[in-house]
Amino acid sequence: xxxxxxxxxxxxxxxxxxxxxxxxxxxxxxxxxxxxxxxxxxxxxxxxxxxxxxxxxxxxxxxxxxxxxxxxxxxxxxxxxxxxxxxxxxxxxxxxxxxxxxxxxxxxxxxxxxxxxxxxxxxxxxxxxxxxxxxxxxxxxxxxxxxxxxxxxxxxxxxxxxxxxxxxxxxxxxxxxxxxxxxxxxxxxxxxxxxxxxxxxxxxxxxxxxxxxxxxxxxxxxxxxxxxxxxxxxxxxxxxxxxxxxxx
Amino acid sequence: xxxxxxxxxxxxxxxxxxxxxxxxxxxxxxxxxxxxxxxxxxxxxxxxxxxxxxxxxxxxxxxxxxxxxxxxxxxxxxxxxxxxxxxxxxxxxxxxxxxxxxxxxxxxxxxxxxxxxxxxxxxxxxxxxxxxxxxxxxxxxxxxxxxxxxxxxxxxxxxxxxxxxxxxxxxxxxxxxxxxxxxxxxxxxxxxxxxxxxxxxxxxxxxxxxxxxxxxxxxxxxxxxxxxxxxxxxxxxxxxxxxxxxxxxxxxxxxxxxxxxxxxxxxxxxxxxxxxxxxxxxxxxxxxxxxxxxxxxxxxxxxxxxxxxxxxxxxxxxxxxxxxxxxxxxxxxxxxxxxxxxx
Numbered sequence: 001x002x003x004x005x006x007x008x009x010x011x012x013x014x015x016x017x018x019x020x021x022x023x024x025x026x027x028x029x030x031x032x033x034x035x036x037x038x039x040x041x042x043x044x045x046x047x048x049x050x051x052x053x054x055x056x057x058x059x060x061x062x063x064x065x066x067x068x069x070x071x072x073x074x075x076x077x078x079x080x081x082x083x084x085x086x087x088x089x090x091x092x093x094x095x096x097x098x099x100x101x102x103x104x105x106x107x108x109x110x111x112x113x114x115x116x117x118x119x120x121x122x123x124x125x126x127x128x129x130x131x132x133x134x135x136x137x138x139x140x141x142x143x144x145x146x147x148x149x150x151x152x153x154x155x156x157x158x159x160x161x162x163x164x165x166x167x168x169x170x171x172x173x174x175x176x177x178x179x180x181x182x183x184x185x186x187x188x189x190x191x192x193x194x195x196x197x198x199x200x201x202x203x204x205x206x207x208x209x210x211x212x213x214x215x216x217x218x219x220x221x222x223x224x225x226x227x228x229x230x231x232x233x234x235x236x237x238x239x240x241x242x243x244x245x246x247x248x
Numbered sequence: 249x250x251x252x253x254x255x256x257x258x259x260x261x262x263x264x265x266x267x268x269x270x271x272x273x274x275x276x277x278x279x280x281x282x283x284x285x286x287x288x289x290x291x292x293x294x295x296x297x298x299x300x301x302x303x304x305x306x307x308x309x310x311x312x313x314x315x316x317x318x319x320x321x322x323x324x325x326x327x328x329x330x331x332x333x334x335x336x337x338x339x340x341x342x343x344x345x346x347x348x349x350x351x352x353x354x355x356x357x358x359x360x361x362x363x364x365x366x367x368x369x370x371x372x373x374x375x376x377x378x379x380x381x382x383x384x385x386x387x388x389x390x391x392x393x394x395x396x397x398x399x400x401x402x403x404x405x406x407x408x409x410x411x412x413x414x415x416x417x418x419x420x421x422x423x424x425x426x427x428x429x430x431x432x433x434x435x436x437x438x439x440x441x442x443x444x445x446x447x448x449x450x451x452x453x454x455x456x457x458x459x460x461x462x463x464x465x466x467x468x469x470x471x472x473x474x475x476x477x478x479x480x481x482x483x484x485x486x487x488x489x490x491x492x493x494x495x496x497x498x499x500x501x502x503x504x505x506x507x508x509x510x511x512x513x514x515x516x517x518x519x520x521x522x523x524x525x526x527x528x529x530x531x532x533x534x535x536x537x538x539x540x541x542x543x544x545x546x547x548x549x550x551x552x553x554x555x556x557x558x559x560x561x562x563x564x565x566x567x568x569x570x571x572x573x574x575x576x577x578x579x580x581x582x583x584x585x586x587x588x589x590x591x
Contacts, residue, residue: 087475091475093472093535094468094469095467096464096465096535104462104472105476106476107458116457118456118458
């Protein structure tokens with residue numbers, strides 16, 4: 001396998017009581033690669049993402065970050081290893097400005113005597129730099145998130161996930177709630193991350209998304225690996241067939 | 249690109265009225281206070297702006313402002329604290345009993361804030377660890393519990409007479425002989441200084457510390473706060489504890505001002521506190537509001553009560569007016585939001 005491997009899951013299974021959500025699933029991800037994960041509802045996509053981010057512990061199997069075996073006890077652990085998750089419900093506070101959201105929980109501070117105070121100037125500067133790096137256009141870093149469009153909010157959520165030099169970003173249906181004209185901007189953003197050397201896993205139902213941004217696509221069916229292919233060696237119809245459990 | 253151009257066009261088309269909205273949002277309430285002062289000065293030119301009356305207003309609002317400031321932080325987290333009126337009474341009674349037991353004044357002085365602190369922490373722990381469905385229920389319960397305990401420990405009778413050091417806090421005067429000459433009657437109430445210092449400290453806390461930022465984030469979207477790794481329960485306990493602590497300081501100021509602890513102390517003052525916070529522009533749904541707004545809300549309530557008293561308006565009419573102002577203040581906010589979302 002390639003030397004660029006940043007994340008690998010080997011025969012991961014996850015049981016909830018008598019229900020088998022994942023059965024011996026393998027996944028690997030290379031540096032700067034965009035992997036699409038497809039599958040019908042209940043195929044185990046979200047469970048797999050939650051295992052990778054440390055929200056669920058796998059019942060069996062193991063995870064490797066940079067080829068080293070790791071045990072994740074919480075999303076904090078995976079964050080420390082450079083993996084960030086962009087949540088489907090965005091997880092932003094609408095009443096706070098963009099910069100505050102991006103740095104929420106990790107605010108830059110400066111020490112004055114024994115006290116730590118927020119460093120507003122530094123936060124603003126870091127926000128502007130980061131937004132510029134990702135080519136995200138907003139009126140100002142001080143704009144409140146509730147004043148933004150759905151696509152801009154998604155962009156802020158992605159900016160938040162990548163603000164601390166994430167190496168791997170997981171996105172669960174990043175375009176699901178967006179107006180058609182905003183989908184393209186979010187897809188551009190994903191391609192931008194790729195250019196910056198970030199590896200991305202995208203869960204999506206939309207073939208347009210998969211075929212615009214992904215290098216490789218893998219399909220889960222009823223909690224198992226069903227099919228996988230480089231994007232250039234497959235077609236929309238074939239991938240749609242995989243989702244429905246059909247293979248030639 | 250085309251987006252940027254479109255936005256530029258929108259900006260030039262915005263009417264003057266719309267562009268004034270942010271200005272009113274920030275300073276409208278101070279404008280309202282200035283108007284009230286001007287009107288009352290015209291109606292009562294000899295009395296209203298006299299040194300005696302103005303200091304009287306500040307002395308009156310100083311203890312109430314402590315409740316409002318605490319309740320404000322709770323409301324920012326989208327919570328509510330109905331028990332602050334009872335906390336002020338219980339901490340006042342605790343202080344009185346400590347004083348009667350002959351404890352030194354510096355211990356007596358600490359008793360009220362300490363009791364408030366513990367009461368607030370009890371609220372916070374109940375809301376988070378006991379998983380009460382809403383802070384309303386927990387603090388409604390403690391509204392009865394704290395006042396009940398206050399009456400139990402005091403036997404339901406007033407206790408009067410505190411040490412001079414306690415009285416200074418609520419009733420002390422900082423003479424201004426330096427400015428107005430020897431023996432002048434002008435002075436600054438100690439409680440006003442205390443109020444300004446505490447409001448300033450909490451302004452710093454809410455606007456310039458991480459916990460302050462997290463309090464707003466929790467009010468905006470508790471799920472986002474959790475996803476950001478913030479321990480929401482711990483922050484809520486801090487907020488309710490500080491709210492109780494401020495009510496305890498309110499109890500200390502009230503003790504100094506009235507020189508007595510009485511069973512009806514702080515009765516319904518939790519509602520005045522909520523009213524001041526709402527008039528001051530905080531959102532009842534959390535995440536919105538400023539410390540300066542709370543100060544303004546408290547002043548509006550204080551000036552209104554004082555002005556109506558000066559003009560001999562009956563207490564009953566005062567109730568009707570204050571209620572109307574609450575509804576009007578919130579309705580103006582609703583209108584403002586409608587206009588803001590339309591652009």
